Amino acid sequence: MRSKNKKRGVCANCGKTCYIESHREPPRSVGGEQTIPLCVKCHMQHHKDKNHFAQWGRLGGKITAQRYPDLWKRNLKQYRSAK
Ligand SMILES: [Zn+2]
Ligand SMILES: [Zn+2]
Secondary structure (H helix, E strand, C coil), X not given: CCCCCCEEEECCCCCXXXXXXXXXXXXXXXXXXXXXXXXXXXXXXXXXXXXXHHHHHHHCHHHHHHHCHHHHHHHHHHHHHHC
């Protein structure tokens, strides 16, 4: 079965055609409604650069998981497999 979140497109950051995720900028919590297409790598990197994952971790996984369920799941998966 194909995941709903995975669709091919052009990444706004690196310009590659690959699986694309919608990144919201600014975050929804600040009223952001614009979404930017980013490949998984750039999307992860973006949030890593901004140290979002650490911030979210501190805020508590539950809140984050509700707000960013897909991203959170993916982050946890990648984080675990990277360590
Ligand atoms: Zn990219
Ligand atoms: Zn994002």
